[in-house]
Amino acid sequence: MGLYNLTRSSTRGLISLCRPTVTGLEHVPSSGPFIVAANHLSFLDSVLIQALMPRKVGFFAKAEYFTTPGLKGAAMRSFFESVGSIPVERGQQAASVAALKSLLDVLESGGGIGIYPEGTRSRDGLLYRGRTGVGWLALTSGAPVVPVGLIGTEKLQPAGKKWVKPRPFTMAVGRPLYFSKTGPQHALPERRRVTDQVMDAIAELSGQERSAAYNQNKPDGA
Template sequence: MSRVGYRVSHLVVAPFARLLWRPTVTGSEHVPRTGGVILASNHLSFVDSVAIPIVAPRPVSFLAKSDYFTGSGPLGAVRRGFFEMIEAIPVDRHSSRAAQESLDAALAVLRAGRAFGIYPEGTRSRDGRLYKGRTGVAWLALTAGVPVVPVGLVGTDAVQPVGARFPRPARVRVTFGPPVSPEPYAELPAGKARRQLTDAVMDAIAGLTGQERADCYNELPPDSQGAAVGI
């Protein structure tokens, strides 16, 4: 997110969102104020990619599916304008190279010393459970040598439930947990390191949200409208 976009979002978008959602924010001191960092969150709703940037203590860039940059009508214009303002990175997640393109884009953000937001579940949970994390979050942390701050979102599924066109008033809680360092995993075999680090991040997220765990991956439904691209 550019400095201008960050200021605009906090001066214009944040007050409206806070009035609508009345977010409770805890643990923001766990987010490093400088340097590359990954914010890894559970994923319940389209508005997750709005809720985190407006309460985070520094700009956060997310990947967003390319559809949100081409929508028509008033809602499409507002959605496109918001994602452009926060410098979200458009990705065609139905592309055969979507996963690698997402990793490359995220790595560039981290190596530039910026904060990158990711949903390790890959797509939003449609039943409220916390699904098994995909190991892209660990690959990024290990490759870039940056910490992972777990983020727990509660209540965003009430703001915009699956199938709802517009947000609704609801209470939202955002909790930033202590950073998970990739260093203890760096000497392990690559595959084992990625799996164990990812599991540690998901355990931390579960501790922040209290969600029931699902011992499987969350597959992308054909008609899914989740906002962000998980890796």
């Protein structure tokens, strides 16, 4: 068993203690590139999605997770590398062109990537307006967008708490959204339209009340 499969199997075992409800995994394309676009409620969201999806999904992770010295650093680096996480420097916005191009590289190689259009965790449970990085990726690559609605993950590790408490949560995977591949030179209104369509799908899956504003919390980088 490879390190990725071993890591995912072990993580799934721990997640099972939370008695999760997972629906719609059949909507994930069996081959080719795909973009997972999810709402964001908890630091653990990326780990949960990576463990429960039938295919590897690469999310951004803070660069220090890959460079911390000592045994703890080695353990973190091994975990994040095994699940396909992509390092991003602290302070580098996940919506920046440089960061998005690293995700585009994964898509162009036929892999799957994950992105949170809100940019950072929602601390009040609202679903905020999506930033247009997901639209840029979808139009530039032509990869389908798989919307995901997470419900209750904020109860697993509330903001500011170090310990994880097993709590039931739901991960609902929606039907993929397909958009024409236009390359990076598409019009900004088209990118906005695609992003709004993705956010509509996430809202339907998560059932969250929506905000017309952008989430102004400092981006997590993970």
